[in-house]
Amino acid sequence: MDFRQLQYFIAAVEQRSMSAAAVACQVTQPTLSTQIRLLETELNDVLFGRTPVGLRPTKSAQRLYRRISPLLDAASHGTGYIRAAETAPFKPLFVELPYSAASLLTRACRQAGRALANKAPQIKITYFPSEMGSAPHGGLVQIHHDIDLAANGTAISDQWLLIGIAGPMQDRRVKPRAEPLTGDINLPVLPPRIREALKTWPIGGEHVLHHQTGDADELIADLLVQNSGRILAPRLAINPRNLRHPRLFVRDVTKALPPLRITMACDLQEAEQRAFCTALKAQIIRARRTPEQELDAPALPEMRQLRYFLRAFEEGSITRVAAKLNVVQPAVSMQIRALEHSLGGALFDRTAQGIHPTALAHRAREVYAPVLEALRQEGRNPTTKPIRTRTTLRVGVLPGLDEDSLLIRAMTATIQQWQKDFANVELKIVESHSSVLLDWLAENIVDIAIVEDLHTRTWLKETALFVEPLSILTAAGQSDCPPGPIKMADIGKLNLVLPSQRHGLRALLDRKFADAGLPLVPKLELDSMAAAIRLVKSGGWATAMPASAVRRSLDTHALEAHAIIRPSILRELRAVQLSRHQNRPWEGKFGGLLRAQLASLTSI
Known part of the structure; x- marks a missing residue:
């Protein structure tokens, strides 16, 4: 090292x-x-x-x-x-x-x-x-x-920030609206005086503050994984990079809370x-x-230069150092001179009788010798147990809306079959939208992604899985959409709630409507399809997705599905992967198993 x-x-x-x-x-x-x-x-x-x-x-x-x-x-x-x-x-x-x-x-x-x-x-x-x-x-x-009870402006103050998941159409250039301090809010580790002050401060609204054991950055990471929740934390306690994450909203709520100061x-x-x-x-x-300003890493000498210097200090001869390290003498001399240039002075007086350490050399030895010895001990004592290697296949899939949906049933059957056929390969499944899954694939977070067919990454290896028609979903008996199929030209008349344009399903709809020369202007953009379905069930709204995704809601007549006609719109699912692991031929088998399960379920 x-x-x-x-x-x-x-x-x-x-x-x-x-x-x-x-x-x-x-x-x-x-x-x-x-x-x-x-x-x-x-x-x-x-x-x-x-x-x-x-x-x-x-x-x-x-x-x-x-x-x-x-x-x-x-x-x-x-x-x-x-x-x-x-x-x-x-x-x-x-x-x-x-x-x-x-x-x-x-x-x-x-x-x-x-x-x-x-x-x-x-x-x-x-x-x-x-x-x-x-x-x-x-x-x-x-x-x-600490709490700045005097609040007279003489202390070094800080801000309270409320952090949560941003909506799909949020524009950071627009002055943010006030965010109510209601509901469940998580807080990082804070001193007891602040926790006590928050209990008695008249914040207003129904809220519950949960004091967690992690720091603010750990809570933000958990928030992004769960894709829900809110965090309250001092600004100075947070990594500024995290506040720039595109999926987060950040609100200054200092005026509603006890004033903070740095002690x-x-x-x-x-x-x-x-x-x-x-x-x-x-x-x-x-x-x-200037919170964006990065702190540069300090410039340190090369470890090789220091090792040569310390050996020369002990040996008193460049020739002996070169012989013991099995390198040529000019290489040792060059590295020591480079270190002298870096430190700004001579480390040795060179005479015909050998080299003699200067005062600078004694100071350098005092500084660097303990550090290098400690690092040498770290390198000599690695973990004695060999790493337990576990073969893992990481799969990213589209979100499921109910447990009876076609994709969920097919995934469940595929997992069960995989455990029989590849018992020594652990599966890890994560959910997100197509664009996010493709990014995760590129960043080596997942090995395979199950996505809609619309993407421009032609270098990916693909397996076609299944083609199914899209339908317009409405609440049962909704007056503005009578039972039966619906023409594409009539869809724009509905109060549409659709995902944002980063979503694969929205990209498919935009392309099909553009090909037909028809406008597609949703009344609301919402990336959470579960929230969109809940809104549609309340009445007066409509969305587009495969009927197979909401089978239970259709069976209970909470929703109606209207097949899109003239023309129909078909969604194709694909398994995509990068050819990273030439020695893992079984990696491509997952897509084949999933395709077989989808075919089996739709043939019943």
């Missing part, structure tokens, strides 16, 4: 996203992913689980993070200390805050630390965000939220702690103005 690889790992843990970690490290995503896979191989362990909304660090990754993060902090500080030609002894300072390492407040803390290091390089700061646990007691600054608990007798708090106040104000 080397510094660059570990910086990639740290960024992936903190950002919980390969793409965001790549941006933070200023590299391409494939480069970062490859290095993390190499680290997993070296450690003989799995570090991340991949989910539809990002990464989940495993327990092994969390343990490694807690050991590695302070080492990189020490190496980063030491590099700045050496380059500044500082000779004063180190003054340790620990900064503890109960939020994730990617939160805006943690980012402000690190910016404050860098600003302080420019003035006092001897101050060695170690950060303890929520991923790190508790900090030592000595030299400790604790940062957290900095420190020993005022310690000049270093006072200086850090002063720098942090300035950085919090700056972070609120």
